[in-house]
Amino acid sequence: MILEPRFTDDLADLPTHKFGPSSLTWWGIIAFMVIEGGFFMLTFAAYFFLMGHEQGWPPEGRQAPDVLAGTLFTIVIILSEIPNTMIKKAARAGDIPAIRRLILVMTAVGAILLVIRGFEFNSLNCRWTDDAYGSIIWALLLLHTTHLITDWGDTVVLGALIYTPVAYEGRRQVDVDENSLYWRYVWLLWLPIYLMIYWVPRL
Amino acid sequence: MTDVRADAFDAAPARQSERERVEAENRQLAEERKKIARDGPKLKGEKLAARLDLAWRRPRGIIGWLATVDHKEIGRRYIITALGFFVLGGIMALLMRLQLAQPDSNLIGAERYNQLFTMHGSTMMFLFAVPVMEGVAVYIIPLMLGTRSTAFPRLNAFSYYMYLFGGLMLWGAFVLNIAPDVGWFAYTPLSGPQFSPGKRADVWAQMITFTEVAALAAAVVLTSTILKCRAPGMTLARMPLFAWAMLVVAVMIIFSMPSVALCSGMLISDRLVGTNFYNAAEHGDALLWQHLFWFFGHPEVYIIFLPATGFVSVMVETFCRRPVFGHAVVVLALISTGILAFGLWVHHMFATGLPRVGYSFYTAASMSVSIPTGLQIFCWLATIWDGRPRFQVPMLYVVGFIVTFVIGGLTGVMVAAVPLDLQLHDTYFVVAHFHYVLIGGAVFPLLGIFTYWFPKITGRMMNDTVGKVSFWLVFVGFHLTFFPMHLSGLLGMPRRVYTYPAGLGLEVPNLLSTLGTFILAAAVVLFVVNGLISLYRGVIAGPNPWGAASLEWATSSPPPVYNFEHIPVVESDTPLWDVEGELPVVTGLRVDEKEILLTTVVAAAPDLREPVPAASLWPLIGAMAVGIVFVASIFSPWALVFGLVPCGIAFAAWFWPKELKRNPEPVIS
Numbered sequence: 001m002i003l004e005p006r007f008t009d010d011l012a013d014l015p016t017h018k019f020g021p022s023s024l025t026w027w028g029i030i031a032f033m034v035i036e037g038g039f040f041m042l043t044f045a046a047y048f049f050l051m052g053h054e055q056g057w058p059p060e061g062r063q064a065p066d067v068l069a070g071t072l073f074t075i076v077i078i079l080s081e082i083p084n085t086m087i088k089k090a091a092r093a094g095d096i097p098a099i100r101r102l103i104l105v106m107t108a109v110g111a112i113l114l115v116i117r118g119f120e121f122n123s124l125n126c127r128w129t130d131d132a133y134g135s136i137i138w139a140l141l142l143l144h145t146t147h148l149i150t151d152w153g154d155t156v157v158l159g160a161l162i163y164t165p166v167a168y169e170g171r172r173q174v175d176v177d178e179n180s181l182y183w184r185y186v187w188l189l190w191l192p193i194y195l196m197i198y199w200v201p202r203l
Numbered sequence: 204m205t206d207v208r209a210d211a212f213d214a215a216p217a218r219q220s221e222r223e224r225v226e227a228e229n230r231q232l233a234e235e236r237k238k239i240a241r242d243g244p245k246l247k248g249e250k251l252a253a254r255l256d257l258a259w260r261r262p263r264g265i266i267g268w269l270a271t272v273d274h275k276e277i278g279r280r281y282i283i284t285a286l287g288f289f290v291l292g293g294i295m296a297l298l299m300r301l302q303l304a305q306p307d308s309n310l311i312g313a314e315r316y317n318q319l320f321t322m323h324g325s326t327m328m329f330l331f332a333v334p335v336m337e338g339v340a341v342y343i344i345p346l347m348l349g350t351r352s353t354a355f356p357r358l359n360a361f362s363y364y365m366y367l368f369g370g371l372m373l374w375g376a377f378v379l380n381i382a383p384d385v386g387w388f389a390y391t392p393l394s395g396p397q398f399s400p401g402k403r404a405d406v407w408a409q410m411i412t413f414t415e416v417a418a419l420a421a422a423v424v425l426t427s428t429i430l431k432c433r434a435p436g437m438t439l440a441r442m443p444l445f446a447w448a449m450l451v452v453a454v455m456i457i458f459s460m461p462s463v464a465l466c467s468g469m470l471i472s473d474r475l476v477g478t479n480f481y482n483a484a485e486h487g488d489a490l491l492w493q494h495l496f497w498f499f500g501h502p503e504v505y506i507i508f509l510p511a512t513g514f515v516s517v518m519v520e521t522f523c524r525r526p527v528f529g530h531a532v533v534v535l536a537l538i539s540t541g542i543l544a545f546g547l548w549v550h551h552m553f554a555t556g557l558p559r560v561g562y563s564f565y566t567a568a569s570m571s572v573s574i575p576t577g578l579q580i581f582c583w584l585a586t587i588w589d590g591r592p593r594f595q596v597p598m599l600y601v602v603g604f605i606v607t608f609v610i611g612g613l614t615g616v617m618v619a620a621v622p623l624d625l626q627l628h629d630t631y632f633v634v635a636h637f638h639y640v641l642i643g644g645a646v647f648p649l650l651g652i653f654t655y656w657f658p659k660i661t662g663r664m665m666n667d668t669v670g671k672v673s674f675w676l677v678f679v680g681f682h683l684t685f686f687p688m689h690l691s692g693l694l695g696m697p698r699r700v701y702t703y704p705a706g707l708g709l710e711v712p713n714l715l716s717t718l719g720t721f722i723l724a725a726a727v728v729l730f731v732v733n734g735l736i737s738l739y740r741g742v743i744a745g746p747n748p749w750g751a752a753s754l755e756w757a758t759s760s761p762p763p764v765y766n767f768e769h770i771p772v773v774e775s776d777t778p779l780w781d782v783e784g785e786l787p788v789v790t791g792l793r794v795d796e797k798e799i800l801l802t803t804v805v806a807a808a809p810d811l812r813e814p815v816p817a818a819s820l821w822p823l824i825g826a827m828a829v830g831i832v833f834v835a836s837i838f839s840p841w842a843l844v845f846g847l848v849p850c851g852i853a854f855a856a857w858f859w860p861k862e863l864k865r866n867p868e869p870v871i872s
Contacts, residue, residue: 016812042495
């Protein structure tokens with residue numbers, strides 16, 4: 001027999017969106033960050049595991065990657081946090097015109113970074129087929145690039161959506177807020193990778 | 204100068220009018236919002252049920268069937284598919300046992316035998332054990348938490364389709380005679396390009412990719428559901444133990460699956476594009492594979508085992524009619540098992556040669572994990588001791604579980620000691636050990652919980668007498684199969700070898716094992732037949748046939764598509780035992796669109812109202828796009844590059860709203 005209801009609270013006045021940990025998608029994004037973060041941590045572990053077997057790093061006869069493109073990439077991606085913080089603030093303030101402007105900036109930044117990334121691949125001074133060192137260096141750069149590409153695609157789709165009337169729905173602003181959160185993660189992840197690709201081989 | 208000023212002058216009124224337009228729109232939407240129908244004292248009973256049914260029901264027909272995002276349908280499909288793979292994996296086991304029934308048998312050749320044990324292990328671990336636990340959780344958890352849907356129901360659908368396609372690919376490859384033959388853990392260098400030419404090892408590695416994507420997606424769904432979708436008042440301290448177990452398991456999946464993703468990804472790239480991660484000739488290391496694989500593989504066995512401990516807690520509580528003794532201890536035991544599980548992967552590698560400190564550390568760690576598990580067992584025993592146990596079929600499986608699992612746990616402590624492990628490594632002793640902990644520890648509780656939740660899912664009871672007969676057949680068949688393996692292992696019979704010579708004393712234990720396997724198989728057939736017949740002829744169950752305490756029993760059996768007419772409120776650990784005649788509920792959710800209630804993570808105070816996505820074909824299309832890319836990438840690395848386009852389109856369409864207009868309240872179309 002199904003129990004009769006005893007009515008307590010009425011929740012019709014609860015909001016339908018909030019920023020931060022109240023939002024369901026925030027938890028989804030955090031979970032995916034942990035998954036991808038775990039993936040990177042294990043890749044780092046594999047890097048040091050392989051490095052531990054070697055007399056020199058890079059192994060004898062190989063040259064460490066050229067730092068120019070990678071350093072330029074690092075500077076640009078760190079600077080990208082300025083518009084990223086601005087768009088996050090605009091999202092929380094519900095400032096739609098500002099979001100619409102800044103999402104173009106973020107899309108452009110992503111595109112520029114992808115171009116610089118192309119040059120990075122060209123300055124590694126090794127091929128993935130050469131030896132385990134070459135394989136893991138390429139793996140690190142490739143893995144981070146997949147994050148650049150997916151976040152860029154995400155930003156483009158979100159940008160297109162923000163230029164429609166649904167931009168004024170609070171939940172879309174939460175999307176923008178969380179997209180910035182994810183971008184922060186992507187550039188923070190880059191910093192150890194930058195050190196591992198370009199500077200650990202120079203130690 | 205003047206031009207710029209003129210621009211600014213023109214832009215200001217434009218912004219002004221835009222703002223006015225938006226404000227007018229806001230006012231109009233606020234008016235419309237007031238007219239939205241919600242449940243409450245004025246809208247309840249049949250009238251409410253009819254409207255909720257209309258809002259929650261998926262479209263009819265084959266399209267609607269494929270597009271469903273209902274957690275109950277997805278959970279059911281997960282369970283049925285996993286059982287299908289269980290039967291296939293079981294048939295592989297029967298074939299292997301037939302081959303091993305006699306010494307020097309030539310029934311199945313060495314090569315085919317390699318494929319059989321690989322298919323058996325891979326199917327049971329990746330296509331049965333983990334998915335079936337997720338399937339049960341996907342079905343039950345929202346009901347147990349008092350909500351109407353999982354979080355991210357489209358991701359849930361995507362997860363199922365990825366799993367299905369991965370399984371179909373593996374078994375399709377078997378039919379086409381390109382099944383993997385490198386064992387369920389596919390050690391390098393055997394699985395590398397040099398020793399496994401052809402595509403068999405690639406099929407294995409891509410099956411891993413499919414199932415790990417599926418498991419990760421399900422883990423995200425479950426974590427978010429458990430943390431955010433609980434009924435108001437169900438604080439973390441009051442959360443049912445099965446939900447706790449699944450929370451720990453989902454977090455373990457999130458931390459461990461990336462490891463197998465990474466190592467199988469590296470394996471594919473070694474095989475396909477010539478990287479050298481595992482190639483010792485080019486400074487790679489085959490042991491890197493073992494570290495990464497077991498960093499996943501060891502937590503994996505707890506990912507299979509911990510849901511089963513959740514089942515046991517559920518059944519012990521109901522059939523002893525008292526809350527589980529030491530609720531907090533059980534929760535802490537679950538969490539500490541989850542953490543310790545990540546610290547003992549190296550005990551699978553004792554035979555590879557390790558530093559002395561490594562031996563001592565991982566022996567200690569392996570032994571220490573038996574402490575929290577032991578605590579849980581003592582809590583269940585105390586519950587049985589103090590309660591009034593009713594030995595109905597599910598409870599019989601609990602007893603069978605405790606007996607069998609304790610034996611398996613003790614042989615586990617034995618092989619945690621390095622000297623003994625070096626002796627027994629790769630023998631049938633280890634086969635006996637892990638079947639005791641996996642079948643005894645996970646499949647017994649699973650069969651029990653099927654019997655227990657069968658009335659909730661189907662509305663009818665399974666036959667009790669047949670249930671008891673199949674329990675005893677399972678129990679006897681199991682021990683007859685696996686106990687003699689301890690002996691054959693001690694006598695030195697190695698695993699994964701297709702035959703053995705006569706005269707070493709291995710004939711009797713092997714023949715007994717084979718006999719036992721057929722009893723076990725008969726028991727499983729009887730169980731399935733019982734289920735099928737009960738589906739049509741079973742006694743009608745009613746909402747709460749076992750007199751249980753948790754919320755899934757507060758709704759009808761089977762539950763309506765919207766689960767609950769009103770969202771229940773939880774005021775104690777055992778809600779249905781403590782309410783007196785009336786179930787406290789909250790109201791105010793929409794009835795003409797799908798909506799659920801989100802609560803805060805710890806205190807479960809009402810937080811947000813959340814729209815639930817409509818049924819959609821895009822998760823299926825997305826899974827097909829990803830699936831095609833995965834399969835194609837066995838043959839060409841370019842598949843990953845060109846595949847980005849269809850996958851990108853599918854995922855963009857998944858998120859893109861059908862109507863680009865504002866609604867009075869958000870909907871996900």
